[in-house]
Amino acid sequence: xxxxxxxxxxxYMTEKELKFILRAQNDYEVVSHYTTGEDALEHIEExxxxxxxxxxxxxGIDGLETTKKLLEKTPQARIIILTSMVYDSTVLEAKKAxxxxxxxxxxxxxxxxxxxxxLRTHPQSDFFLPTVLRF
Numbered sequence: 327x328x329x330x331x332x333x334x335x336x337x338y339m340t341e342k343e344l345k346f347i348l349r350a351q352n353d354y355e356v357v358s359h360y361t362t363g364e365d366a367l368e369h370i371e372e373x374x375x376x377x378x379x380x381x382x383x384x385x386g387i388d389g390l391e392t393t394k395k396l397l398e399k400t401p402q403a404r405i406i407i408l409t410s411m412v413y414d415s416t417v418l419e420a421k422k423a424x425x426x427x428x429x430x431x432x433x434x435x436x437x438x439x440x441x442x443x444x445l446r447t448h449p450q451s452d453f454f455l456p457t458v459l460r461f
Contacts, residue, residue, distance in 0.1 A: 328355040329446055332375035334366040334392065335359070335408065336384045340431070344379060347435050354442055361385070363392030370399050377445060380425070382409040382416065393423040404445050406453070408433065417454065427453035 331354055333341050341359045348354045358373045360366040364386050366378070378396060382389040393405050406427035407420040420428050427441045441453045 329353055329376040329442070330355060330357045330374065331442075332357065332366065332370070332373055332378045333359040334361075334363060334378060334384070334389065335381035336361040337381070340381065340408065340433070343433060344438070347433070347438050351439065351442075353446060363387040363389065363395070366392055367395055367399065370396055370403070374400070375403060377442065378403055378405045379408055380405050382407060382411055382420075390419050390423045393420070393425055397424045404449075406441055406445070421452075421454070425452075 331344075331348070333344055333356055335341060341356070345356050348356060357375060358369060360369065362385055380389040380393055389407060389409070393407070396403060396405065404426040405424065406429060407425045408429050408431055409416060410431040412430050417428055426445055429437055429441055444451070444453045
């Protein structure tokens, strides 16, 4: 059964890039895309994604706050932060918010697939690349 993915990112290019990356993967399907955290929160219970790919900087509430609120509504969801803001403080805040993973933009095909596969096969663990865990 395919893992359902929700993309929350105000960039349509990121959505298209993720759909391209995942098109060849039989285990994942992008089922929804929202450009604001508010829209994601409004639809999380009806979309029921297994994994949420979340940008940090968006209009309205940011991705870190959205992560906290999404996990209050659907604690079983796995949230992967996608951002070009690769600072120690951002990684720490993502972990505190409950993110299960952290990937850097621009996205690398192999890293996206490795992260998704890791979370699928190791449901109780996180995926933070060593390159972002400098603290």
